[in-house]
Amino acid sequence: MIPALVVFIYLAAVLYIGIFAFRRTVSRHEAEDYFLASRSIGSFVFLFSLFGTNMTAFAILGSSGHAFANGIVTFGLMASSSGLVIPLTIFLVGTRVWALGKKYGFMTPVQMFRDRWECNHIGTVIFAVQAALLVPYIIIGIMGGGTTLNAISGGFVPYWFGGAIVALVVMGYVFFGGMRGTAWVNTFQTILFLLFGAVAIIVIGAGMGGFRNAAQQMLASPIFAPLLTRERVSPLYFFSYTFIPLSAIAFPHILIFCLTARKMAQFKKTVIFYPLCILAIWLPCVFLGVMANRVSDVPQIRAKQEARRVLATQGKTMAPEARDELREKAAGDDVILRLLERYAPLWLAGLLGAGIMAAVMASDSQILALSTMFTEDVFAHYGGKARFGEHVQVQTGRLFIILITVFAYLVALRAPETIFELAIQYAFSGFAALSPLLLAALFWKGSTKWGALGATIWTALAVVAVAVFQSVIPAPAPGPATVIWSLGGTEILSRTPGGTAVFGFMPVVPMVVVSTLLMFVVSVLTAKPKPATVARYFSSQSN
Amino acid sequence: MKRVLLVVAVVVLYLLHQDFWFWRTAYPLIFGFIPVGLFYHACFSAAASLLMWLLVAHAWPSHLEKETESTPKEPTP
Numbered sequence: 001m002i003p004a005l006v007v008f009i010y011l012a013a014v015l016y017i018g019i020f021a022f023r024r025t026v027s028r029h030e031a032e033d034y035f036l037a038s039r040s041i042g043s044f045v046f047l048f049s050l051f052g053t054n055m056t057a058f059a060i061l062g063s064s065g066h067a068f069a070n071g072i073v074t075f076g077l078m079a080s081s082s083g084l085v086i087p088l089t090i091f092l093v094g095t096r097v098w099a100l101g102k103k104y105g106f107m108t109p110v111q112m113f114r115d116r117w118e119c120n121h122i123g124t125v126i127f128a129v130q131a132a133l134l135v136p137y138i139i140i141g142i143m144g145g146g147t148t149l150n151a152i153s154g155g156f157v158p159y160w161f162g163g164a165i166v167a168l169v170v171m172g173y174v175f176f177g178g179m180r181g182t183a184w185v186n187t188f189q190t191i192l193f194l195l196f197g198a199v200a201i202i203v204i205g206a207g208m209g210g211f212r213n214a215a216q217q218m219l220a221s222p223i224f225a226p227l228l229t230r231e232r233v234s235p236l237y238f239f240s241y242t243f244i245p246l247s248a249i250a251f252p253h254i255l256i257f258c259l260t261a262r263k264m265a266q267f268k269k270t271v272i273f274y275p276l277c278i279l280a281i282w283l284p285c286v287f288l289g290v291m292a293n294r295v296s297d298v299p300q301i302r303a304k305q306e307a308r309r310v311l312a313t314q315g316k317t318m319a320p321e322a323r324d325e326l327r328e329k330a331a332g333d334d335v336i337l338r339l340l341e342r343y344a345p346l347w348l349a350g351l352l353g354a355g356i357m358a359a360v361m362a363s364d365s366q367i368l369a370l371s372t373m374f375t376e377d378v379f380a381h382y383g384g385k386a387r388f389g390e391h392v393q394v395q396t397g398r399l400f401i402i403l404i405t406v407f408a409y410l411v412a413l414r415a416p417e418t419i420f421e422l423a424i425q426y427a428f429s430g431f432a433a434l435s436p437l438l439l440a441a442l443f444w445k446g447s448t449k450w451g452a453l454g455a456t457i458w459t460a461l462a463v464v465a466v467a468v469f470q471s472v473i474p475a476p477a478p479g480p481a482t483v484i485w486s487l488g489g490t491e492i493l494s495r496t497p498g499g500t501a502v503f504g505f506m507p508v509v510p511m512v513v514v515s516t517l518l519m520f521v522v523s524v525l526t527a528k529p530k531p532a533t534v535a536r537y538f539s540s541q542s543n
Numbered sequence: 544m545k546r547v548l549l550v551v552a553v554v555v556l557y558l559l560h561q562d563f564w565f566w567r568t569a570y571p572l573i574f575g576f577i578p579v580g581l582f583y584h585a586c587f588s589a590a591a592s593l594l595m596w597l598l599v600a601h602a603w604p605s606h607l608e609k610e611t612e613s614t615p616k617e618p619t620p
Contacts, residue, residue: 072581080584081560084591088553091598099607211576219569228569228578235563242560264608268599275591283585287577539610 003340004153006350007357010192011169014361017188018173018181030390031380034178035107035372035397041183041260047270049183050257051277052190052358053365054086054248056140060193060285060359061147061333067289068332069308071227074289077241079282083275085245089435091271093249094258096442098267100537101259109255109438110377116441116537117449118529125453126437127377129460130252133430134366135408137251140427141363142167142412148360151337152353163412166357170364171405174371175398179260182364189358194277196355197284199348200340204288207343211287214294223309224293240506247431250438253369281359285336292335298342304330315477323477363408370404371397429466433459433511436519444523445534451523455515462511466500475499545601556594560587 032038041049056062067074097112106112110130114123145166146159157165173181205211218224226232248254261267295301307329315323337356340349375397379385385393436455440447473495476482481494481501494501502510528534562583569578577585 072578075581076560076562076584076587080587080591083588084553084556084560084594087591087595088598091595095604095607099611102611215572215576215578225569228580229567230565230580231567235561235566239561242557264605264611268603271599272592272595275588275595279585279588283581287581 002346003350003353004149004157006347007149007152007353010354010357011165014185014188015169015172018177018185018364031375031385031393031397032107033180034394035368035376036256036260037178037180037183039102039260040262041266042262043266043269045183045187046261046266047273047277048190049186050090050254050270051274052186052193053253053257053362054251055190055193055281055359056137056144056362059281060196060336060356061144063282063285064289064292064336065332065334067227067286068292068304068335069330070232071229071290072286073230073233073238075282075286076230077233077238078244079278079286081242082245082248083278085242086248086278087271087274089246089249090258090267090274093438093442094255095264095267097255097438098258098261098264104536107256107259108373108376109252110373111381113437113441113449113452114381116529116533117447117452118533119449119452122449122453122456123377123381126434126456127373129430129456130434131370131373132460133427133434133463134252134370135404135411137427138363138366138370138404138408139412141170141361141366142409144360145357146412147334148337148353148356151334151341152349152356154341160413163409166361167405167409170361170367171401174364174368175401179368182368183257183260185364186362189361190277192358193355194280196352196358197281200336200344200352200355201284201288203348203352204291204339204343208291208295211291214291218291218294227290227293234504236504237501237506240509243432243506243508243512244428245432246435246512247428250431250435251366251369251427252373253365255438256369256372257365288336288339289332292332292339295339295342298338300338301335304332304335312478316479318477320474323475327475367401367404367408371400374400429506429508429511430459430463432508433462433515435512436516440519440523442537445538446523446528447519448523448526448528450526451519451521454518454522458515458518459511462507462514466507469493469500470495549598549602552594552597556587556590559590560584562587 029038063074063078066077097106097109100106100112104112104115106115108127110123110127113126114120142163146161146163149157149162149165150159153162173185177185208214215228218228230238258267292301293305307326311323311326311330315326318326337353340352344352375384375393379396380393384396434456437452440451473482473484475497476495478497481491481496483491483494485491485493490503491501492503494504500507562580565580565583569580571579573579573582
């Protein structure tokens with residue numbers, strides 16, 4: 001119970017920072033102040049808040065859970081590829097979007113698209129797809145909150161109550177604090193969870209009697225030794241994952257956050273230190289997730305290993321529902337919490353639990369971004385701001401924050417998927433497939449609204465198709481994939497234990513490739529925006 | 544020329560991410576407990592940071608900032 005109390009104190013601190021600590025008097029531009037902190041965020045807050053915004057429950061719970069089941073490959077799959085691709089896209093795209101926002105007053109990506117491609121309803125379609133893809137991301141945060149509080153309190157706080165508390169706290173400081181409150185909370189949280197990795201690895205390592213021994217024992221076991229290599233995934237699958245980080249810059253909350261920087265120089269530290277921040281949080285989590293397999297005196301971890309063993313040996317003969325049930329039992333999203341429970345002293349487990357909560361509560365930026373998008377791209381765009389004024393616009397945004405949080409909470413109560421699977425299958429792949437829109441808008445004069453519409457519709461259809469495919473075709477037992485469609489001995493479409501494969505790649509690869517092709521081909525065939533409009537975006541290219 | 548070299552560096556680092564040479568082995572264990580495949584990708588992350596520093600130092604789009612300073616903000620479309 002002590003760790004849970006520490007976490008509750010932490011939640012109260014977060015609420016205080018978000019609501020009261022950085023309040024300012026009402027600005028003349030109320031909407032810009034509430035949604036973008038008056039474009040005034042400095043270097044330090046920009047780096048930590050942007051990084052924290054990108055790290056969800058997924059960074060600590062999902063990464064260690066994935067590593068528990070798949071081994072060290074988790075780090076190369078998501079962390080190191082993100083360490084290259086994300087800062088590169090912030091450097092190329094984020095800085096340009098910031099400059100355009102400063103120049104033309106944009107507050108959302110859709111405002112930029114509408115202006116760049118001279119479109120109206122197509123912008124609304126892009127908004128709808130972005131919003132639909134963002135909601136699962138918010139759900140992840142609430143699910144992570146419920147799981148974490150439940151585990152930290154030793155089951156005393158039920159999942160539904162933990163999720164409700166996290167949802168209420170996040171809603172509270174986003175509602176009152178807007179972007180300024182959210183950015184400072186994110187900064188505080190990022191510092192906490194960056195410290196978490198280093199402390200956790202020292203405490204758990206000492207508790208396990210050092211990692212040398214644990215690593216040697218794992219290598220001596222034919223079951224666990226493969227977890228210290230990457231032989232459980234194919235190189236094609238590994239390559240596919242480098243497309244996933246393209247999603248980061250296409251996430252509206254990241255792009256909107258890029259608009260909050262006071263100066264463009266604020267991006268410099270973020271671009272340089274981003275890979276190191278990823279290293280600091282992911283390396284310990286992945287390593288501890290792998291090492292959890294060596295722990296034999298934690299009943300919950302043993303139960304997971306047993307479920308994994310049964311799945312591997314008898315999974316093929318089981319009904320799909322029984323397999324799914326075993327998969328849930330084998331899921332390792334809470335292994336790091338179990339390790340803390342076992343090896344950290346109570347007070348430290350509480351502090352480390354707060355560090356985990358810090359990562360889990362990253363849904364704040366997504367909720368605020370959705371609210372910004374709704375009020376700017378729909379309410380203001382269709383005349384609400386002109387008719388009712390800026391004050392009503394901000395209040396509408398606040399009402400939206402309540403509605404979206406309640407909705408996400410209700411879905412989180414029913415969603416059966418693990419945190420990791422939900423994140424990857426829907427939000428990340430979808431936003432990665434939307435990234436060609438940004439590149440085309442910023443770097444290609446010939447891009448058109450019809451190309452953007454084609455890529456957006458394709459993205460929406462592809463995400464739905466993957467979801468339907470995976471719900472209709474049950475996941476096979478661990479081992480070879482179920483081939484659904486092959487031609488001349490080439491496997492075109494397969495159902496894998498973890499998802500879907502197209503020509504051996506994750507769906508994100510064909511989704512991004514087709515999206516890029518549609519953007520290009522349709523743009524070439526359709527009418528371009530007026531030269532004057534294009535000139536506003538490319539006037540500095542010769543510099 | 545400098546920009547071409549930076550583009551080449553980005554492409555090379557991206558290709559180096561696909562390190563098939565350490566795929567099926569955990570050895571050598573760095574510091575006695577970190578499998579080489581994991582250590583490689585930790586070094587990769589540090590190399591990515593170094594590359595980002597080079598990009599910021601030699602290819603920073605400062606003209607964009609100058610433009611925003613010289614142009615008065617236009618209204619949101």
